[in-house]
Amino acid sequence: MGENYNDKKIAVVGAGGVGGYMAAMLAANYPQVSLVARGERRKAIDEKGIILHSDYHGEVAARPMQVVESAAELTPQDYIFICVKNYSLEDVCATLGSCVNDGTVIVPVMNGADPGERVRALVPAGLVVDSLIYIVAFAGEDYSIIHQGGFADIRIGIQNASKEEAEKVQETYELLLGAGIDCKKAEDIEREIWRKYILNCAYNVETAYYMNTIGELRSDSVKAEEYESLVQEAYLVAKAKGIHVTQEHVEAIIHRFYFELAEDATSSLQRDIRDGKRAELETFGGYLVREAKRLGIEVPVSERMYEELKRRQQF
Structure with missing residues (x-):
């Protein structure tokens, strides 16, 4: 399958955990992969390539065709995967003018x-395929890049896709499978995005609020009850927006909290706030x-938790 996409120009914007994973897998399988990375990160990748230490895939070492500081340095691309923090999305979109044309597929991961809605508003050309990743x-x-656990699962789709849009989703799916990336097409991508978002509204916010691991949260009955409340509140917002999530989805998220998440699990929001970094609190x-x-x-x-975390984030 992969050889059919060897002539495609592929860009990955961002080389953190998700972007580094995507870039390593794509560059290991396709010859025309460009990576946007800055500063010392760019220098390291220029010198050694992208190194992925993966519990799932093993050791992967790949060299992109080029590493650039900004997407503004790129020629038109067939596929662009945006893998940055939410607070950087507007700045990234402002650099895409030279590398997006009507045939470009843009996938914010x-x-x-x-994020898909925001990219559509900011980038007039190209087609946005929505996605989420569990990794x-x-x-x-x-x-x-350190990739922990036995999974890396990306879901892609366009809500109420036309025939032409569905064909582009299919091509993106084949491109990802050809790179060895586990991918599923979602007919109701909004529901899938919100299922993950509801989980994260509890998982990220409460671990950051208390600076606790998941194990510490679920061993405290008050904190565990608050976690359930956070899930239910996000679910109510989703329902009011017309997203097709169900109470069964909520129960699965709560079950995961009590029985599936690792005792020592922390969140990206928690780690960024703890380390004094800019965090995705607004997300x-x-x-x-x-x-x-x-x-x-x-x-x-x-x-209550958002307002307190916002207060702590004021530098």
Whole structure:
């Protein structure tokens, strides 16, 4: 399957955990992969390539065709995977003018409920394919990528896709499978995105609020109850937005909290706030609270935790 895509120009914007994983897998299988990375990270990849230490795939070492500081340096691409933090998305989109044409497929592989919507508003050309990824991956001190766990599962789709859009989704699916990336097509991609987002509105926000591991949260009955409340509040917002999530989805998220997540699990929001870095608080907390207010939904636990975390983030 992969050889059919060897003539495709593919760009990955961002070389953190997710972007580094995507770039390593794509560059190991396709010859025309460009990577956008900055500063010391770019220098390291230029010198050694992308090194992926994966519990799932083993050791992967790949050299992109080129590593550039900005997407503005690229010629038109067939596929662009945007793998950056949400607060960088507007800046990234402003650099895409030279590398996007009407035939370009743009796939934001990011946290949150609305990155695809935002890209569509900011980039007039090309076609946006929505996605989400379930993965535990992060960059090490040497900028190699550590991928933990036996899974890396990306879902892609376009809500209510036309025939032409469905064909582009199919081609993107084949491209990813050809790179050895586990991928599923989702007919209701909004529902899949919100299933992950509801989980993250509880998982990221409460681990950051208490600076606790998942094990510490679920061993405290008050904190565990608050976790359930965060899940239910996000679910109510999703339902009010017309997303086709169900109470069964909520129960599965809560079951995962009690029985599936590792005792020592932490979140990216928690780690970034702890380390004094800029964090995706507006993605996991602010967006939900603002949407709830717009829709007239009461989300008291989400609001309390978001406001306190926002206060701590003021430098």
